[in-house]
Amino acid sequence: MAPVTSAASTTKIEDALAHLPITATIQYRKGETVYGPDRSSMNIYLVVAGSVGISRIADNSSEVLFNVVRPDELFGESAFLGDPWLAERATALETVKLMSWTVADVDELMERRPRLAVALLQILARRNAELTRHIASFATDGVERRLARSLMYLSERLGKQTEDGSVRMISFTHSQLSSHIGTSREVITQYMNRFRKLGFVTYSRSCITLRKEMLRTVLGEPSVDTAVATN
């Protein structure tokens, strides 16, 4: 996270990474579990390369993807709760490289470097804000808007701008998308087909390409001038 300040700020945005020692990286293959119900963890992780999906395990054992973590971001902060947290799973969405620290080590580091604690607090407060946005979307949006919003969110987190102004990101299965927005895979397939026919998205096994300015129209947001957006 790059340090950011704003004129209106009274609190500086801290850079957690500046306070954490470098450790060896561990690699996980796509689909591998970093931690989960059958592999508990008391670690805080940093994504060095790739991306990691964090899902919550619901009472009916289905998994709901609620966060996607990208390079230079931390995850695993549920370890601060003091016990291994078995209702959450972290999965490599592609090949990932991670650094990790035990929560006990981070705890000790925070004693010596209080700014690390402030940095972690800010990360959690931001994550909180993202989670409540997701809740608000569940509470007020229909499936089509939820899907459009999810695609926008994922592309903001994982996408790369292409030359023609569209955004390309790693592929998500319809099953993963359905677990993010809480509907069946069949309904996702139906809406994704619709979005594809309208030219909002194209996708293959390896990547999804989005026309964000078109998707915005689903959300009723002012559609950016296409001539500008494609430059």
Next chain:
Amino acid sequence: MAPVTSAASTTKIEDALAHLPITATIQYRKGETVYGPDRSSMNIYLVVAGSVGISRIADNSSEVLFNVVRPDELFGESAFLGDPWLAERATALETVKLMSWTVADVDELMERRPRLAVALLQILARRNAELTRHIASFATDGVERRLARSLMYLSERLGKQTEDGSVRMISFTHSQLSSHIGTSREVITQYMNRFRKLGFVTYSRSCITLRKEMLRTVLGEPSVDTAVATN
């Protein structure tokens, strides 16, 4: 928050309140906004008495209640993001008394008392876990289960055990309940009537009384032996 340790813990649960200086209390009447889009805040608050509802303001301007804060708990941590956060509203659900500290003061305090930072981190990690549980419920539960779960959640946060084994809490309007679980007021009225006829809930203008062991059957959870539950 009382300090709690567990045999399996590697991290002690810290008590934030032990690290915060006492300030004068401010009183808010039921329905009053503590902070919101039209009343920005850079404060962290402690509930001394009463309860406060935290809602997220959705894109369509409707408000989604996502958290209820009770005595000895903190709220307002979005102030750590560094700018006033206008997509959130804190409202007194009944007469409340609050203490508050500017985020700049808390920041300074954390420099001197790193355990305060750890305590705040733990509060945020726990809140995150609650938010993801709410998301999982939205993603996997129908309206009836969501309502049952919300009533259980609210009663765990705000309820008092009565002599006959039921739990009593302050009243929520059907409109507030609908904003918590993301459906219309009409649908809530329909399910609340159903729960009332089944004897799961009774309610008046001032309070709701719940038979939690009955509500659990909606969630398919093992119904506690009523003979024990009512003792």
